[in-house]
Amino acid sequence: MSIVTRTLADQAFEVIRERILSARIPPLSPIRQDALAEELGISKIPLREALARLEQHGLLQSHPNRGFVVPALTTTEAEEVFALRLKIEPEAAAHASLEADEAERATATAALTALENATGGDGRAMVLLNRAFHLALVRPGGRHVTSQLIERLHVLAERYVHKHLEPAGRHARAHREHRALLKAWMARDPQRVTTLLADHITVTLDDLRKQLRGTATATAPAKARRSVQE
Incomplete structure (x- = not known):
């Protein structure tokens, strides 16, 4: 029997992913990293890891000087x-x-x-x-x-x-x-x-x-x- 350990980044990834898919974080919304890290009770390091994974999945886009934004449905x-x-x-x-x-x-x-x-x-x-x-x-x-x-x-x-x-x-x-x-x-x-x-x-x-x-x-x-x- 194997034990799967879910890291803080894994948990943050799933929470944010669900919010994007359910439109609780609507298209074109910016990700407020300070507020989100405080809400989730984690530091910015695992949060950024989660956000980078979400970008790889096409659920976020990163922009210079603007951070991460939920892309529009087009x-x-x-x-x-x-x-x-x-x-x-x-x-x-x-x-x-x-x-x-x-x-x-x-x-x-x-x-x-x-x-x-x-x-x-x-x-x-x-x-x-x-x-x-x-x-x-x-x-x-x-x-x-x-x-x-x-x-x-x-x-x-x-x-x-x-x-x-x-x-x-x-x-x-x-x-x-x-x-x-x-x-x-x-x-x-x-x-x-x-x-x-x-x-x-x-x-x-x-x-x-x-x-x-x-x-x-x-x-x-x-x-x-x-x-x-x-």
């Missing part, structure tokens, strides 16, 4: 991340469906069960479990570089997945799509896996386009007022 970034997923993930999952052994098939099934059981829970858990399910579909077969690339894309997509699941009914639809995808994957039907996963990613991106367009429209007047006042 259609441009969503288009890029989900387009890359479309190029890599469906074929990878199709290949993995043919290569998966019984243990890996059980892992994929358990991942979907955990995701479905978390519906209605905290958003952070949903996003992490969604990623775990998708990665369980691409890892079998020994394509380690491909799996790592897909995992990186899922990390970059996390805020967008959280945003996508906000409207009512999205969880139920996602579960239907996931169940159909897992059924095809378990049947070792690569063509259907490719089609279903490509459709799943495409529909998510289409939804995000509409959501992000609406967000941009809603915030435009406020930005204009600030420009006038300044």
Whole structure:
């Protein structure tokens, strides 16, 4: 039995990550390091380590003389991340469906069960479990570089997945799509896996386009007022 020790930086990383994903720290907000370190009861050294990791995950951006800022959710970034997923993930999952052994098939099934059981829970858990399910579909077969690339894309997509699941009914639809995808994957039907996963990613991106367009429209007047006042 191994004991996993969570450092102060690990704990700070998880707390701040959850706040960003849940929009408690909204897009374009600066990170006030002094206040945050005091609130969390830690020094700036582990806090900076956590912030640097969050930047690597695409959840923060650092700017000279400004520190760390939560990046905006943009259609441009969503288009890029989900387009890359479309190029890599469906074929990878199709290949993995043919290569998966019984243990890996059980892992994929358990991942979907955990995701479905978390519906209605905290958003952070949903996003992490969604990623775990998708990665369980691409890892079998020994394509380690491909799996790592897909995992990186899922990390970059996390805020967008959280945003996508906000409207009512999205969880139920996602579960239907996931169940159909897992059924095809378990049947070792690569063509259907490719089609279903490509459709799943495409529909998510289409939804995000509409959501992000609406967000941009809603915030435009406020930005204009600030420009006038300044």
